[in-house]
Amino acid sequence: DLTWRYILHGKKYFTEKKIPKHDLSINFKHLFRNEEKTEFMPEINNIHIHLAKKRFSEIFPDVEPLTVKRSWSEYIDFLPDSLPxxxxxxxxxxxxxxxxxxxxxxxxxxxxxxxxxxxxxxxxxxxxxxxxxxxx
Ligand SMILES: Cc1cc2nc3c(=O)[nH]c(=O)nc-3n(C[C@H](O)[C@H](O)[C@H](O)COP(=O)(O)OP(=O)(O)OC[C@H]3O[C@@H](n4cnc5c(N)ncnc54)[C@H](O)[C@@H]3O)c2cc1C
Structure with missing residues (x-):
């Protein structure tokens, strides 16, 4: 979810090689959200759920394809160098x-x-x- 804060600091993260950039998708819907005032759960991205199922089947071809019963999402805390x-x-x-x-x-x-x-x-x-x- 792109917000003003991410626009200010986001570029620092793009120098980090370990971030799988092909997995990133950007949502502009919450650009003006005030992060200090509203706690927020990110929306579930079904494309990523589909990708996870697909990758699981590629890694374990002999296992029956997965059925997803429930899904949830949250933000992952990440610093630009990936170190805490x-x-x-x-x-x-x-x-x-x-x-x-x-x-x-x-x-x-x-x-x-x-x-x-x-x-x-x-x-x-x-x-x-x-x-x-x-x-x-
Ligand atoms: C989808 C997902 C999957 C994950 N899977 C794994 C996994 O398999 N294995 C693993 O090891 N880790 C996993 N993690 C990571 C793990 O959940 C986090 O690294 C860990 O919870 C971070 O702990 P924390 O105490 O630093 O922060 P948090 O758990 O985020 O705790 C911070 C707390 O501070 C509170 N807070 C924030 N702002 C304020 C404020 N102003 N005043 C008062 N309180 C405030 C928040 O409400 C929250 O309760 C996953 C994370 C996500 C999102």
């Missing part, structure tokens, strides 16, 4: 930011929770998270 930020806020040091998990945040939840807790408690970290530092 796990760091103290640059100004408000008692806030720790953990965001931008590029569609893998559920799996990473326990590890990230431990890191955030250790950062807040000034404990030594058991992982090197230099790459996840906040950068301007």
């Amino acid at each position: 930020i796990i760091d103290r806020h640059p100004i408000f040091k008692n806030i720790v930011i953990a965001t931008g998990f590029s569609g893998s945040g559920l799996a990473l939840g326990p590890a990230v929770g431990k890191l955030v807790s250790d950062i807040l408690n000034n404990k030594p970290l058991n992982l090197d998270i230099t790459k996840f530092k906040y950068r301007k």
Whole structure:
């Protein structure tokens, strides 16, 4: 869903090679939505559901084609370099930011929770998270 914010920042994302650009489709319907005021669920894109079924059949040709019973959609939190930020806020040091998990945040939840807790408690970290530092 293209909004003004994406127009301002979107170009940063197009330098990232890992984003599968052939899978992108742009919806102009919500261009003027005020994202700060209205929480919003994106519309389900049936083209992508069809593509997912097709790809599944290509990968598993011996399996019966899938029937979709229910579908849902949401936005995926993504930063331009595809890496998350796990760091103290640059100004408000008692806030720790953990965001931008590029569609893998559920799996990473326990590890990230431990890191955030250790950062807040000034404990030594058991992982090197230099790459996840906040950068301007
Ligand atoms: C379709 C889809 C499929 C996915 N599949 C997987 C998967 O298979 N495996 C996997 O590991 N991950 C998956 N993910 C990614 C995973 O869901 C996210 O990475 C993870 O939920 C991010 O967690 P978070 O706590 O950073 O953010 P969120 O879960 O987005 O939590 C942020 C919270 O902050 C709240 N919030 C926002 N603004 C405000 C405000 N101003 N004031 C108060 N509250 C606010 C929101 O309501 C929300 O509850 C998927 C995501 C999507 C959309």
